[in-house]
Amino acid sequence: MDSDITIIGAGVIGLAIASELADSKLNIFVLEKNLSHGMGVSSRNSEVIHAGIYYPHGSLKAQLCVEGRQMLYEICLKNNIPHHKTGKLIIAKTQNEMGEVEQLFRNAVNNGAPVSLIDRDQVNSMEPNIKADGALLSPETGIISAHDLMNYYAHNAKMKGAEIAYGTQVVGIEPLSNGYKLKTLNSDGEYFDFVSERVINSAGLYSDTIAKMVGKDYTLHYCRGDYFSIDNVKKGTVQRLVYPVPEKDHVGLGVHLTLDLNGRMKLGPDATYIDRVEDYRVDASKRDQFYEAAVRFLPFIKREDIVPDMSGIRPKLQGRGEGFRDFVIKEDLPGFINLVGIESPGLTAAPAVAKYVKKLLNGRSNL
Numbered sequence: 195m196d197s198d199i200t201i202i203g204a205g206v207i208g209l210a211i212a213s214e215l216a217d218s219k220l221n222i223f224v225l226e227k228n229l230s231h232g233m234g235v236s237s238r239n240s241e242v243i244h245a246g247i248y249y250p251h252g253s254l255k256a257q258l259c260v261e262g263r264q265m266l267y268e269i270c271l272k273n274n275i276p277h278h279k280t281g282k283l284i285i286a287k288t289q290n291e292m293g294e295v296e297q298l299f300r301n302a303v304n305n306g307a308p309v310s311l312i313d314r315d316q317v318n319s320m321e322p323n324i325k326a327d328g329a330l331l332s333p334e335t336g337i338i339s340a341h342d343l344m345n346y347y348a349h350n351a352k353m354k355g356a357e358i359a360y361g362t363q364v365v366g367i368e369p370l371s372n373g374y375k376l377k378t379l380n381s382d383g384e385y386f387d388f389v390s391e392r393v394i395n396s397a398g399l400y401s402d403t404i405a406k407m408v409g410k411d412y413t414l415h416y417c418r419g420d421y422f423s424i425d426n427v428k429k430g431t432v433q434r435l436v437y438p439v440p441e442k443d444h445v446g447l448g449v450h451l452t453l454d455l456n457g458r459m460k461l462g463p464d465a466t467y468i469d470r471v472e473d474y475r476v477d478a479s480k481r482d483q484f485y486e487a488a489v490r491f492l493p494f495i496k497r498e499d500i501v502p503d504m505s506g507i508r509p510k511l512q513g514r515g516e517g518f519r520d521f522v523i524k525e526d527l528p529g530f531i532n533l534v535g536i537e538s539p540g541l542t543a544a545p546a547v548a549k550y551v552k553k554l555l556n557g558r559s560n561l
Contacts, residue, residue, distance in 0.1 A: 216354035238506030419463020
């Protein structure tokens with residue numbers, strides 16, 4: 195046997211799993227097709243630590259988000275990972291939206307997310323520069339440096355004996371009686387085969403492709419989110435993240451205001467289904483659309499302040515017009531665990547996902 199456990203994908207989820215499982219008694223490989231870790235979904239998001247407000251009670255997204263948030267703050271504090279508990283407001287732009295805010299409040303409470311409802315005067319006291327008729331306050335929402343978190347996980351995994359092979363793409367998998375033969379192609383165009391007793395598919399945008407190599411049929415839909423930054427506005431104008439009520443179709447949370455660790459303000463992401471290509475070009479023509487959505491609750495912004503920033507792609511299990519779909523974290527074959535559709539709140543949930551995967555493997559080993 196060449197490997198006890200092979201993890202496909204070195205995004206935040208794959209690295210968190212490697213860090214959780216790594217042990218001197220085990221031979222663990224992490225395979226990453228890119229030349230460094232976290233170059234896909236994990237590095238192209240809002241870097242928000244979510245509270246667990248939106249997801250249906252009892253879903254994996256709700257459970258692992260709430261658990262992961264608590265664990266993530268502990269990891270950050272213990273290991274000096276840059277983060278900031280900003281808090282967040284989900285606002286009712288008009289009184290008519292308060293019913294939706296109250297519904298979110300009830301769902302959040304059921305999920306175990308600390309939240310409260312506040313009225314217009316309280317919103318004005320907290321955030322005098324935004325416009326809202328009321329809001330849900332989430333004091334536990336925050337922001338984090340995703341790159342520093344991934345660097346921590348990668349370092350911790352390697353210190354405990356795991357190996358990360360960059361520039362290594364999995365191009366074929368053959369189930370065997372004692373594990374799985376993985377066929378890989380490196381960045382020099384060389385093929386290399388080896389056998390792994392167990393395999394964890396954490397390949398992000400390509401996790402459905404990997405699953406199909408062992409006969410499991412999942413279909414991901416690529417959904418791109420564009421971001422625009424807000425320039426020429428004084429830092430501190432807004433102290434918290436500000437979100438509208440979410441879209442009805444579960445595709446996105448609507449154009450919202452996020453902050454980075456330097457206090458810079460960004461709008462986005464929106465949500466647009468695209469063909470299956472990693473196209474990260476921001477559609478600059480959306481500026482007016484972003485402005486019109488944001489100026490309703492951020493009256494201080496000007497159209498010329500909004501400039502294209504970045505984009506990310508979410509690996510969604512639901513297609514256009516479909517309803518909520520949960521994370522897939524499942525042992526589909528003996529010793530083969532698929533993680534598919536790991537979009538938001540994947541960053542927040544990462545440490546809890548790692549423990550969940552460890553429990554799945556515990557039935558087969560003494561991890």
